[in-house]
Amino acid sequence: SIQIQLVRRPVGTPSPADFRTVTVDLPELGEDEVRVRNEYVSVDPYMRGRMNDAKSYVQPFGLDETMTGGAVGRVIESRSDTLPVGTAVLHGFGWRNVAQGPAQQFSPLPETGLPLSAFLGAAGMTGLTAYAGLKRVAALREGDVVFISGAAGAVGSIAGQIARKLGASRVLGSAGSAAKVSLLKDRYGYDEAFNYKDAPVRQQLRALTPDGIDVYFDNVGGDHLEAALDRLNTGGRAALCGAISQYNDTGRTPGPDNLANLVTRSLKLEGFIVGQHQDLQPEFAEKMTQWLTEGSVVFDETVVDGIENAVDAFLDMMKGANTGKMLVRP
Ligand code: NDP
Secondary structure, eight states, X not given: OEEEEEOSOOSSSOOGGGEEEEEOOOOOOOTXXXXXXXXXXXXXXXXXXXXXXXXXXXXXXXXXXXXXXXXXXXXXXXXXXXXXXXXXXXXXXXXXXXXEEEGGXXXXXXXXSSOGGGGGTTXXXXXXXXXXXXXXXXXXXXXXXXXXXXXXXXXXXXXXXHHHHTTOSEEEEEESSHXXXXXXXXXXXXXXXXXXXXXXXXXXXXXXXXXXXXXXXXXXXXXXXXXXXXXXXXXXXXXXXXXXXXXXXXXXXXXXTTTTHHHHTTOEEEEOOGGGGGGGHHHHHHXXXXXXXXXXXXXXXXXXXXXXXXXXXXHHHHTTOOSBEEEEEO
């Protein structure tokens, strides 16, 4: 099995030298174990946090250990009655081309007709993040004006479409290139979009929101959060999903300069972790499977070939090289 390991904790932006590729001889399968050939391996922003030796909602990655994380594949060898050869599975063994272990650590995927890769994105963790964040955390209501940052990424591209499904009257998004801005409007159903690199976010968001916003779905933090706090209407809600603009920061990051708006406009900001909302998984799975099958929600993937390129895929994703979900095809 070819695997990618973390060998050094990055300071600031990670570099390829923080990782190494190893080839591991796999032992014969034990009882109730399976061997899985990965078809897609996920690289995600939260992994940057796990590279630090810091207490958080997930354990740090171990040094000289193989990077764990979401992956999908098919069973190629089995000593399990529940997962025969050929079964499509989702698991957390991460950055390797072949994974092996106890059958109960692999979850069989439903037969939906969707491609396996979708279960790492639109129909998987990032899709549920968009759904839970808008529906429960931000309590999106019919007629709300919604602003989503990181709008062309895995979570954001689905969030814009879900916001519409949940009754948003206007959906606005930001992303980091002109091509992404076009996609937001032409493909993901955003009413308005802007490139945050063109001019200050505050200025661009103000120009697009004469009537303010009711909901902000924050993937980015920093300037984006500050700009959204300027524009949130009385009773407005923000779901704080991530702060990718700060993940490589080494010092302390300044807070928004306009937190007083929380008081004067009765705003509610709530951070969340998708894992706390697993109870929404059944309803999400049912709705999303239907939406994707009928084509009323679309999704994109940026696929990098070769497990040995997983580090580059991760680093490129952090810089915005992806549209939709960034995946590695081992
Ligand atoms: P994406 O597919 O959105 O990929 C990351 C994107 O971030 C890049 O494509 C890039 O797009 C954008 N980006 C990078 N640097 C900056 C910056 N300085 N300012 C603005 N945008 C930047 O990743 P995901 O959809 O997987 O994750 C999106 C967010 O959601 C992250 O913050 C992540 O941590 C969070 N998340 C939270 C979860 C939770 O449970 N709370 C679960 C899953 C994700 P661009 O070209 O537009 O700059």
